[in-house]
Amino acid sequence: MQASHNNASGPGIIQTENLTKMYSGGVRALDNLTLSVEQGEIFGYLGPNGAGKTTTIRLLLDLIRPTSGSASIWGLDVNRNSLEVRRRIGYLPGELSLWDGQTATQVVRYLRNLRGGVDMTYVHSLAERLQFDMTKKIRSYSQGNKRKLGLILAMMSKPDLLILDEPTSGLDPLMQQTFYQMMREVRSEGRTVFLSSHILGEVQAICDRVGILRGGQLRSVQRVADLMQADFRWVTLTFREPAEVAWLAAVPEVGSVTVDGRVVRLQLTGDFDPLLRAIGDHYVENIKVQEPSLEEIFLSFYGDGETESQREPATPMQMEAR
């Protein structure tokens, strides 16, 4: 597998070149990240906790400085031209910390005054769409409501680029749909969204392209539509008798078959019907179907033979993706 597959059609508005960040103690949080995000797309940035997603975002916002490599947005170096870059960015951090004793309105006013050029009518329209009451103090809001406020703060200046770290974390399903719609509108206006997530459904719903990060390294970047073609499921069949599975090899779209006594695990790409017909002559006690993790999809897309879940139990990230 290559270190990166940007698959971008033109020069990106976000460009990183061998971006590396090492923290004290020699922890390499980001390793030679070369990435390009195009104007007007929703780019999903995926990976388990600790993969380097937030580090990338903080580097782009100049909150931290790279150990080596460079990053630019709209051709402007994110460190040297930090002010100009941040003027055009709306940011939602993964863990939103605000001032507990202030009301949402006071927080909005403060950040509006810092930024300038924010239309309060638009702020109220965002609050209305997200069904958010701006009169309460921050400490009284639930996690979901804080997330809504974070989205309002990120979007209120209609920035050219939205950088959102786990934007739907804590939002109820209805609000998630509203959020998806808002992001589609942002894209239709030619603006760009860079969002980090570990939720497959979210990525499938709105992203044009996704990049997967693991251990600080970009494993792959791909269009979501292409990825979904590589979609598959894990099927675990428990037979009454120890299984003879040579006949499974003839079943279309079945692969990676492993046998453990009466239990057969296989990878199914496509419809269930051929498999169900093939096992019709055998007594099956149980059938279990598991959606693959994002990482497995990526690995399968690039033809990596043995996938993660064949070697070890699912990680928390994989479980969430399911």
Added chain:
Amino acid sequence: MTGVILLETLRREWRQPIYWGLGLGVLGLMMFIFIPDVDALQQYADLIETLPPALMQMFGVEDASEVATPAGFLAFGYYASVTLIVAAYAVYTGLKITANEEENGSLDMIMSQPVTRTRVLLEKFAAYSVICALLILVSHLGLEFGRITSPVIAIDGGLMLQTSLNLLPAMLLVLAVTALAAVSLPRRGWAAGVAAAFVGLSYFIDFLGSEASETVIAALRPVSFFTYADSGAVIQTGLVPANVLLLVVAAALIMAGALWFFRRRDLSL
């Protein structure tokens, strides 16, 4: 827009220095209430004279006769302890410049806006300097009320005001030291410890140095900011411009150092 951070900080924080100032003001008022007349002051001075010299020194009294005057008594009974209290307040307040918001993550929200680190640090420092000044002025109201209403104690109001204002340069210095510690150390607790140690060491160097005049510690007295915030001298003769200037310049230089660190470092997550 310039001044937004300063004004927002003042909007959020203006109550606290008033409460602290009122507390110190009440303490100052009590000093006047407890000074019934000049005879009583003399008796008080006689009592002080019975204390061991080291203990007198600890209270900032070199000569017991100093406290026999209203001004001396105020310097000994009020300003000596209040200098330490406001220095501690400056440590507490200095942590609010960046350390508290950095530790809880809200600094990220500010720094993701189009504002420079220089502006954030300087506007916050300016805001907390105003807050320190507000504390001093409110606390001075208590003293002034006591001075005006005291039937027997005559004390120069102008000198008393100068002595209160003399607390401000020391507070600015401690604010700057705390800000420097906060931006150069990775944890708020470490910064608080370093700043508190700075205040504590300064106090004891001044105290021990003035007690043991022929020792190394006495030679170190010039590095203690308490040496330049000598309320006892100011209440007798007024502000010493050189001392004020030295403390203000030192605070400015330390803030320049804090700025240098803050502009170059990573914000912690």
